[in-house]
Amino acid sequence: MTLGTEGYERFVQRFVEVSQGLDFHSVCRDFLQFLPSGRARVLDLGAGVGQNSAALSRLGYAVVAVEPMREFLEAAKDTYTDVDVVWFNDSLPQLAQIKHDTGQFSFVLIDGVWHHLNEVEREQTAGRLSEIIESKGKCAISLRNGQAGMGTRVFPIDVDDTITLLEQYGFKSIFCVRNQASILPNKEQVTWARVVLEKL
Numbered sequence: 001m002t003l004g005t006e007g008y009e010r011f012v013q014r015f016v017e018v019s020q021g022l023d024f025h026s027v028c029r030d031f032l033q034f035l036p037s038g039r040a041r042v043l044d045l046g047a048g049v050g051q052n053s054a055a056l057s058r059l060g061y062a063v064v065a066v067e068p069m070r071e072f073l074e075a076a077k078d079t080y081t082d083v084d085v086v087w088f089n090d091s092l093p094q095l096a097q098i099k100h101d102t103g104q105f106s107f108v109l110i111d112g113v114w115h116h117l118n119e120v121e122r123e124q125t126a127g128r129l130s131e132i133i134e135s136k137g138k139c140a141i142s143l144r145n146g147q148a149g150m151g152t153r154v155f156p157i158d159v160d161d162t163i164t165l166l167e168q169y170g171f172k173s174i175f176c177v178r179n180q181a182s183i184l185p186n187k188e189q190v191t192w193a194r195v196v197l198e199k200l
Contacts, residue, residue, distance in 0.1 A: 015049065015072070016072070019048050019049045019051055020049050020050075020051050020075075020079060024051060024052050024056070025055070026183065027183060028109070028140070028142075030175070031109070031140040031196060034138045034174075034175065034196050035059070035107060036061075036106040036138070038060075039060055039061060039062055040105075041064070041106055042105060042108070042109070043063075043065075043066065043098070043109070044063060044064070044065045044066065044108075044109045045095075045108060045109065046066065046067065046068070046110060046113030046116075047065035047067040047072075047073075048067060048111075048112075049072045050067075050077070050079060050085070050087075052109060052111060053065035053083070053085045054076075054080040054085065056109070057083035057084055062084075063084070063085045064085070064088065065086065065088065066088045066091070066092075066095065066097065066098070067089065068091035073087055092113070092117060092128075093117070093121045093122075093125040094128070095132070098128075098132055104132055104137065105132055105133055106133075106137045107137060107139075107140070108129060108132070108133055109140050110140070111141075111142045112142055112144055114141055114142075114143050114162070115143065115144045115145070115154050115155055115156075116154060117155065119155075122165060126165050126166050126169045129166070129169065130170045134199065135199055136198060138174075138196055138197070138198055138199075139171065139199070140195075140196045141194070141195050141197070142192055142193075143157045143159060143193040143194070143195065144157065144190060144191075145157050145190070146182075146189045146190030146191060157193075159176065159178055162195065163195060170199060171198060172198055173197050174196050174197065176193065176194070176195045176196075179191050179193065180192040180194065
């Protein structure tokens with residue numbers, strides 16, 4: 001089992017149905033204003049079953065999607081056959097499939113992933129992000145706090161600590177909202193924060 005996917009194997013079909021029913025423009029509405037112009041390179045880290053990657057591709061971006069769980073990745077490929085997305089079975093924090101010689105990214109989306117990483121893994125991920133995001137590029141992260149859901153490997157998140165960590169690796173915070181309710185039903189104990197950081 002790949003790091004961070006613990007628990008999801010019990011609910012594959014349910015996760016596929018719920019996630020592919022989500023609308024990118026609603027879930028990521030706070031991030032839309034920070035999307036780059038033109039056919040920029042965009043990376044979706046922890047792409048799940050691909051709904052955000054597909055939406056970004058349809059907006060005209062050159063999208064690379066990384067997902068550690070093979071079942072989710074296959075569901076993404078099977079569902080979104082009409083989009084031009086490069087799909088990788090890979091995981092944080094190493095991102096072994098993302099090579100230095102393939103170019104940096106203008107925008108990186110990390111939606112619902114950070115809480116699956118412990119403190120050491122988050123710091124390692126911050127280092128990798130500083131390598132793969134171009135100057136003035138943006139990193140948009142949704143931060144989940146609350147009881148475990150389908151995924152059982154979860155760690156609490158402090159928004160300020162997250163921002164401070166990324167600042168140590170050459171980013172600055174340009175947007176932050178806190179304590180947003182979950183868009184899913186029966187998630188009263190779950191709150192979200194959303195931050196956008198720019199690479200200096």
